Amino acid sequence: MPASLRSEKVHSSNEKSSVDVVANIPGDENAPIHPIDPKVLRRATLKIDFYLIPIVGMFYLLSFLDRTNIGNARVAGLTTSLHMSSKQFSIALTITYIPYILMQLPMNLIMKRLGANVTLPVMVILWGVVCACQGAVHSYHGLLVCRFLLGALEGGLFTGITLLLSSFYKRHAMQLRFAMMFSVTSLAGAFSGLLAYGIRNLDGQHGIAGWQWIFIVEGAFTVAFGLATLFFVPASPQSIKFLTEEEREVYCRELVLDWSGDGDTDGTYQEVFSWSEVASAVTDAPHVLVLFFPFFSAGATIYGLAYFIPTIVNALGHSPYYSQLLTVPPYACSFVFSIVSAYFCDKYKNRGVMATVCALIAAAGYAIFLGSDNEKTNYGALYLQIIGSYAASPCLSTWNSNNVQPHYRRATAIAIGSTGANLGGLMSTWLFTDPPRFKTATRINLAFSLGTAASSVGILIYFRVRNAEKRREVQRLLQMHGDGTGAGGWDSPVERKRLGDRHPRFEFTT
Template sequence: MPTSLSSGGRSPTPNKEDGSDAIPSLRGDDREHIHPIDPKVLRRATLKTDLYLIPIVGMFYLLSFLDRSNIGNARVAGLTKSLHMTTNQFSTALTITYVPYILMELPMNLLMKRLGANVTLPIMVVLWGMVCACQGAVHSYHGLLVCRFFLGALEGGLFPGIVLLLSTFYKRHAMQVRFAMMFSVTSLAGAFSGILAFGIQNLHGKRGIAGWQWIFILEGVFTVVFGLVTCFLVPASPRNIKFLTEEEREAYCRDLADDWSGDADTDGKYDEVFRWSEVASAFTDAPHVLMLALPLFFSGVTLFGLANFTPTIVSALGHSPNRTQLLTVPPYACSFVFSIVSAYLCDKYKNRGVMATFCALLAAAGYAIFLGSKDKNTDYGALYLQIIGSYAIAPCLSTWNANNVQPHYRRATAVAIAFVATNIGGIVSTWLFTDLRGSIKQPALTWHSRSAWQ
């Protein structure tokens, strides 16, 4: 068996993507005494891992995105009217979610290394689901602020934690398809959010509870139940996947180790010793991490802005609340398909930058059409380009970042840096996308004074 890639000392960063091969984990002398990996066994092990792990983490992220962005649907269903909130107060409620979300990303990533993803991820899901349901019980703006703060704090470590988990279970050039499968559920979250809100808001008045309150309560309760179930399902490491045979597990872990894929050769107990120098090295020795932080910031601006304000944007085109909820579904459904196809191409050709650039241009074209058009049907069509481009670029950038940093603690820090940048963009988006009325255009690229919207 190959030795662990994470040995406690600082390991060299693997060769970068887009032009060079991964550093092998075995020396030539060692390879002569190792039997070659059976491709059929490896394919079988990979398929089993995909069918088991991806649906779980995909549902985690779907529920995270759904529970964080369903406030947009609740707004259409009467949230701001019931709580007597101004537009600026609604933006403040969105902003306060991202502050603890950002602060918790790095600590939770480091904590996950200690406790294991099989412990931290399900617990986070259960706790934020409880907070989401509590939003349905608030009777004031300040009560909503408290709930949004704790929602952000408890969700903060999920996304970087999932990326870190996937980078442990998959090879560098096989990761983006799996990451896109997980991340593209944000598109499904946007679609499901509209469908669920359409159905749930019809419960308005049942048991004296408003439709917007039912949205929070029912979606939060489902999250809690799913989190409790997965406490018994999430594996701690590739060597802890119980449904693989010993032959499959051996082949799978050896293949990961040969690709220099982090912590594959462990038994759920990591050999790497935590050092603050490894955390600091993500800032000092890996300039590409900081370089990717800038496009990730702008990705966060567009992505989270669309997630929170798509229902408002569609509503401003003159549609009824029920029709608005349904019209938010098709753009996200198209985005889901495009994200999977683009991720497959990135992994096949081992190139992220070209696709990231294309997605950015696609989103920019959508905003340009929207801002320049005077026809509401064209405005709605432009929303497709915005959502497809914004949602497909994130897997490219996130996988690119995670693939090029080793060992575990340095990679954990790099992943956290990436999502801090993304969520700072999310904070900015809460003030760029403001209330839309009639023919007023989506202020996606310009700031507006506070008094202009009061």
């Protein structure tokens, strides 16, 4: 049986045997077929899940916490102590984004050379130091310096983690893992509120104000965690020491068969860096640019909520410390919803439908908040805003990374998407200017949520059209050139990995 046909039978859900057959990659007709117990694959996956996800999840939780805890510090007296106006507070938020955005693509490209096992922990340690230093500033300008450095050092983390996960997981197993990592932002919001509430007891201790303790305590913990993980982050699936040789071989081969990972997983093709491949993510991947708008919209809503939710709740008439506690339940609900929605997205191999649903949930929350003056109704509307906004991002991020190959092209696409999200976040820092109702920000975020829903539908249709075109192209090539699995053929391993998502056999995730 030709290898291209054998690959269709991998992991059939109707198999009752405990042993599946791993198909050979096209071009490997003479290679032996490797019998694989599916339990080995599941065991390897679980080992990676329990090892990798908690580490990167904590990295991102600390990143989000250390970047957004300035919102809690504001309620705890930051702006009063430093004699800052609302405009100056927005400037302090804005200046974080400039280096954050600029560092994303360079760090993604550097990570391939230095390895995630070095790049990510060092970034965590350095920004933790800067976060703690915010607790020592005594002037507005000192705060600006710290915020700039914080943005520069955190800049490559989100894109680096996304790239790392896309290298470790199959395309349609990634969103659940990504959601586990990303949904810790919901926990970060909840944890930040609880921590800020608890730190009130430290206010005045050793002559240090409560808002300063927020930065010092959280920054010190970040440094400690970064140091603890310095030697534990794996660089690639092949380098994981806790997998057996059989588990490693099975897992890496699965990545190749799924058009996942980093192209050189089985050693048949070693990708070499080139600027033309980086540029191709813009010039030859229209779906990357089309996804830019929903990323921008999602960033505007997520970061707006992250920075201003304590202020919004406070404006509803609650005390500063009680406001911190009231931010916890919506984030907790968001965490659960993100995980559940991600599970179904992976199960049905679809991203666009859930991205649309999440955007509409957020839009409903903004519409209710805008149309009601009742404080309890407004607080309930925040649940919908947070749940919808935070659950949409894993859909968009995995949608983007699922549909771009090989490595450098994917690294660039991830950086472009994250740049869009952070540009939206930058804009959000200037929207919440009319308390207590914040109608300007609510109207804009409502428009963005509806725009995200509409654009997600359009992108889903685009991918389905492109997949139909690819299937027709495959039929044409089969008729004209045969199966093309031999060396130099159109469907050879080298061509698959060299072309990535441009190969006719590659089907886009819808």
